[in-house]
Amino acid sequence: MPTGFHFKQALTDQGWQQNVSVAVSDTGYFGTLVQDDNPNNYPEIAQPVVPGMPNLHSHSFQYAMAGLSEVRRNPVDSFWSWREKMYYFAHNVSPEDLHAITAKLYMELLKGGYTEIVEFHYLHNDLDGGYYATPEELSAAILSAATRTGLSLTHLPVFYAHANFGGVAPQDAQRRFINSREQYVRLIEALKSQKTGHNLGVAPHSLRAVTEEEMNWLLELRNDMLPDCPVHIHVAEQTKEVDDSIAHSGKRSVAALMDQAPVDKAWCLIHSTHLDDDEVAAIANSGATVGLCPLTESNLGDGIFRAVDFLAADGHFGIGSDSNICTQAMQELRTLEYSQRLLHRQRNILCSEQLPNVGSYLWQKAAQGGARAAGRAIGRIAAGHRADFVEVAFDQNGIMAAVSAEAVLDFHMFSGQKADISAVYVAGARVISDGQHPQQDAIDASYVSTMQRLAQKL
The missing domain is CATH 2.30.40.10 (Urease, subunit C, domain 1)
Known part of the structure; x- marks a missing residue:
């Protein structure tokens, strides 16, 4: 070197x-x-x-689905119908398959300008939903792919326990994702013992999948085993989730999260698509990073993030490839800017007096926000x-x-x-x-x- x-x-x-x-x-x-x-x-x-671009959100196994779910078989096709297909596909992926898929993805992400990947990993169990003899079996496939390709990794084992708010029992289709508390502790212990040079954090899947009591337990576990590590969570991606949150607690998704957890600069709120004014301000004031996945959010019909308002409040953002339908960092950023142009019917929106060139502004801000979300001195x-x-x-x-x-x-x-x-x-x-x-x-x-x-x- x-x-x-x-x-x-x-x-x-x-x-x-x-x-x-x-x-x-x-x-x-x-x-x-x-x-x-x-x-x-x-x-x-x-x-x-x-600067190398951190990719702050990925589900690597979904790369194998890219371009293969673009046929309408539902009159009202949506994120939720796509999710059923993703569940079905996930039931067929072995540890060997996962390594092959992830190595290919990580190689392509490097070629697309990414130098760090934050893997939001919830594929934990065997095909029948039973636990592997080694709890890190599928995580190990991710880690070895990162090492093989040279892409730096922040690995986030996801705690996933329920199908919806209020502790609804998980569906059979979610069997490969579900962990008991004891099994999750074993997984973290096993990953901590591996000296791979990669980074480790925690991820409650969503407020739908983790109760308030489980959230408190997970954050206590983090303080004991991985103090100050990154914490990532899906939130407010879909209007249905926001509606369900209001029905459950009387509060919108991000407002409920802010009440439940001490959200700070170590947190990354993935998507945060559907926010009211108070939620925009709350995220910005917390110091948390918003994890935007513009191409996946477009592909799934999620909605458009309130980027102008959030940046006016001095909020932090980064980008992720999420479902990995695209491996090019510049295309994610272009989609982000174009979404704002369509929303506001203006041009050259995401820039500043110091960086009036949209490309330079987006790259620099996303790199710095991604570094913040990964908890690493990168992105500059x-x-x-x-x-x-x-x-x-x-x-x-x-x-x-x-x-x-x-x-x-x-x-x-x-x-x-x-x-x-x-x-x-x-x-x-x-x-x-x-x-x-x-x-x-x-x-x-x-x-x-x-x-x-x-x-x-x-």
Whole structure:
């Protein structure tokens, strides 16, 4: 691994800077950035460099469903009918299948500009719903795929106990997701004992799936076993959930969560699509990050997040690929901006006086919010942060030669082309070169073999 780099153009905390030299420690962290003519003779990177993007929400097994659930078999097709198909598919995935799917996904996410993945993992049990002899059997498939591909992982084992508010008994279709408290403790203990270098957190699935008493227990467990670790939860993705929450407690979903739990900067509220004014302010004031998954939310017909109001309240956000129908970070951000344009009937909405270029603003804010959600010093080209960065390639037609550094991300994000990412680095080590992964052929072959069998189940 190089001891440092010289960037001709880099997106830093000060915006786009030219001729930046930076040392990298043995553990893969940036030193102080210096603008100079590369007196240390570090390897020079001529192409524009941006911070690696954290992906703050993923269900890796769903990648194998991408593009295979776009046939209407219900007059009122929705998230809830899609969920039934997802449950059915989940019943057929073995640990070996999960490793093959996840390795392929994580390789593609690296090529799409992501350098950290937060895996919201609720596929715990055997095909019949029974516990594996080793409680971490399926989690281990995730961890090994991350290690194999070089994508840094924050693993969130999900506690999932009920089908709806009020402790409704789980459905048989949810049998692979359900854990007892004792089994969940065993899972956390087993994962803590593995020295993989990956990060660990906890995740109550949703207010639908976890009672208030179980939430209190889970947070006490976190304080005892994983103090200060990230806490992620699905909330307010669907209007039905908000309506059910009101029927159960008299409060909307986010308002109920704020009453139940000490939500702070360690928390990430996934989706938060349907909010009233008080909830927008409450999340922003708590310091929590909102986890937006624009392409999945569009695919499932969830709704549009109140981004303008939330950012006006100084809220934090990041992006996730969720159901993994797309592996390109720039496409998630483009969809986020376009959703706001459609909602407000304006252009160039998500930007600031300091960063008036929409592409640069979205990338920087999402990278920093994703880092916050992962609980790691990532998402910035800055001293003390892990040396995760992405080389954005010059376009083959030479148009970018006439484009300013500030417009590089605008060009790639909004030109309608697939972003051409030439190289990706995690902790200073290059994991993608010329758009390719060193284990690409083997990972592809394993994935194709797995999909030839699993696709028949869809």
